[in-house]
Amino acid sequence: MLLNFIAFSLIFSIFSFIIYQLVEETLYSSVDNELLRAKEMSERPNNRMPVPFNPRMIVLLRDAEGAILNEEQIGTRFINEFSEDLPFSLETIETIQTTKLANDYVFRSLMYPNSNGSYTELLISVEAEQSIVNNFIKILFICTIIFVLLSITASYFLAKRSMNPIINSWGKQSEFVENASHELRTPLTIVQSKLEHLLTKPEDTIMNQFESIGLSLSEIRRMNIMTTHLLTLARADSLEQQLQKETVNLGNLVNEVIHPFYELAELEQKEIITQIHSKRTISIDKNRIHQLLVILLDNALKYTRPQDKIHVVLREDPEYLTIDVSDTGIGIREENIKRVFDRFYREDKARIKETGGTGLGLSIAQWIVESHNGTIRVSSKPSSGTTFQVKLPYK
Numbered sequence: 001m002l003l004n005f006i007a008f009s010l011i012f013s014i015f016s017f018i019i020y021q022l023v024e025e026t027l028y029s030s031v032d033n034e035l036l037r038a039k040e041m042s043e044r045p046n047n048r049m050p051v052p053f054n055p056r057m058i059v060l061l062r063d064a065e066g067a068i069l070n071e072e073q074i075g076t077r078f079i080n081e082f083s084e085d086l087p088f089s090l091e092t093i094e095t096i097q098t099t100k101l102a103n104d105y106v107f108r109s110l111m112y113p114n115s116n117g118s119y120t121e122l123l124i125s126v127e128a129e130q131s132i133v134n135n136f137i138k139i140l141f142i143c144t145i146i147f148v149l150l151s152i153t154a155s156y157f158l159a160k161r162s163m164n165p166i167i168n169s170w171g172k173q174s175e176f177v178e179n180a181s182h183e184l185r186t187p188l189t190i191v192q193s194k195l196e197h198l199l200t201k202p203e204d205t206i207m208n209q210f211e212s213i214g215l216s217l218s219e220i221r222r223m224n225i226m227t228t229h230l231l232t233l234a235r236a237d238s239l240e241q242q243l244q245k246e247t248v249n250l251g252n253l254v255n256e257v258i259h260p261f262y263e264l265a266e267l268e269q270k271e272i273i274t275q276i277h278s279k280r281t282i283s284i285d286k287n288r289i290h291q292l293l294v295i296l297l298d299n300a301l302k303y304t305r306p307q308d309k310i311h312v313v314l315r316e317d318p319e320y321l322t323i324d325v326s327d328t329g330i331g332i333r334e335e336n337i338k339r340v341f342d343r344f345y346r347e348d349k350a351r352i353k354e355t356g357g358t359g360l361g362l363s364i365a366q367w368i369v370e371s372h373n374g375t376i377r378v379s380s381k382p383s384s385g386t387t388f389q390v391k392l393p394y395k
Contacts, residue, residue, distance in 0.1 A: 013146050016140050023136055027129040028108060032096050035110040035122050036075040042120060060121040062088065072275075085181065086121075086363030095202040099123070106130045127252035180230060181343070186310035187219035229360035233343065236367045243285040243371055250392075253286065254314050261301070269306035272297075275282055277315040282394060284372060289392075292368045295361040296325040296388050303386070319393055320374070332380035339367045340378055 014268040038057065061069040066088030068074070087099065092111060099107045111121040194212040198204075206213065258274055265272045300310045304327045313324040332340060339345045344359035365388075372392055380386035 001155045003157035005151050005157050008151040008155065009148065012144065012151070020136065020140060023343040024133055027132060028126065031124050031126055032110075033131065035096060035108060035124060037268050038122050039110060039112055039120075048359060056125040058107075058123040058125075060086070060123065061114075062119040062121060064117055064119075066119075074096045088142055093119070098126075180226075184223060184226065186222050190219045191216045226360065229364060232364055233360065233367065236364075236371070243288065245283045245285050247388065248284055248286050248289075249279060249281050249324075250289075251279050251285070251314055253289060254293065254323070258297065261297050264301060265310065268301065268303055270301065270308050270310060272310045272312065275311070275315075277313070277314045278321060280321060282321055282392060282395075284392065285368075288368045288371070290363050292390070293323075293325075295365045296390075299361065299388075300325055300327040300329070300386075303327070308385075317391070319395075320391040321394070322394070323390040324387060325390075326385060328385040331384050331386055332378070333364065333382055334380075337378055337380060341376075358379055 034057070038059075058074060059070070066085075076267055086101070094110075094112055096108060097110045101107065103365050106126050107123040108126050109121055109123045111119055113119055125173065186371055194216045197212055198209055208291070224263055254276060259273060295334065297310070297312070304310065308328045310327045311324070313322075313326075315322050315324075341362050343363045366376055369392070374390060374392040376391075377389045378386065379389075
């Protein structure tokens with residue numbers, strides 16, 4: 001906030017100074033040009049003392065000591081009241097100066113030498129211009145105060161706005177670490193307890209402790225999957241994960257991925273129905289899209305009941321190839337739909353042990369789709385099923 005405020009204030013100060021200089025120069029330029037023209041006329045051959053171009057101009061003739069020689073032509077009042085305040089310095093010859101008399105009257109003056117050793121000084125009253133400059137300074141001062149207040153306000157909101165992504169990122173990171181620690185702690189605790197139990201019975205055979213060994217291996221596999229997913233997401237966040245694109249017939253890839261799931265669905269008394277309406281090729285990372293389809297099909301199998309159906313449809317749209325993976329399963333509550341892509345989020349936590357999920361699959365699916373410049377959307381109704389729609393652009 002302080003840096004923003006300093007930057008704003010510095011920019012406005014420079015801007016105000018430039019505007020002030022331009023305004024002052026513009027106001028005095030016509031007066032200075034008039035002084036220069038009068039000097040030019042007086043220097044022409046056979047020309048007498050210059051004639052004033054406007055009533056504001058006063059012409060003084062001075063001797064080598066600075067005394068005024070044409071008092072009768074100027075007027076008694078000016079000589080009596082201001083002659084002592086008129087400076088005389090040979091250092092200012094040929095230079096236009098601003099002269100203030102009696103602290104009230106301001107003149108622009110130009111003094112130049114004559115051929116007979118005397119000096120001519122031209123004076124033009126610039127009180128009107130000075131009044132404008134003074135008023136402009138007041139306006140700038142008021143505007144500066146207003147701008148300072150606005151700068152403080154703007155700096156606060158801009159700093160707050162720029163900090164929001166950092167705060168959100170920090171919150172997500174903290175939540176991510178907390179969830180990852182929790183998810184890893186559970187299987188580690190199980191494996192530790194089972195191993196400690198095995199140590200209490202060193203004489204038992206593998207057959208007698210088959211359940212403990214099998215459960216430990218199952219939890220280790222789950223940890224292995226989780227750490228693989230965590231590594232994938234970490235690399236995706238750091239932009240280290242690069243796609244290896246190639247031209248692929250997406251219809252053939254879908255059939256290839258679905259094939260082993262038919263048997264799994266049959267074992268669980270479920271049915272997978274496939275409709276491929278496109279033979280078009282597309283440039284994609286085959287391995288990543290394969291992973292995406294596995295995640296969506298695996299989710300569909302986990303959250304459906306016996307006798308439910310899973311539909312996989314591939315079709316062509318004008319700009320996209322669209323993949324719909326829908327099921328007639330348990331569905332998702334409306335308030336939870338926006339969270340399904342959050343890391344470690346699972347709507348039914350009671351099914352964690354049953355399904356063996358990590359809560360990271362859909363986060364990875366979202367990253368895969370977005371890295372292909374595509375979109376993934378979900379629609380669902382409780383007890384009616386869920387549909388995931390993926391759109392992959394041709395270009």
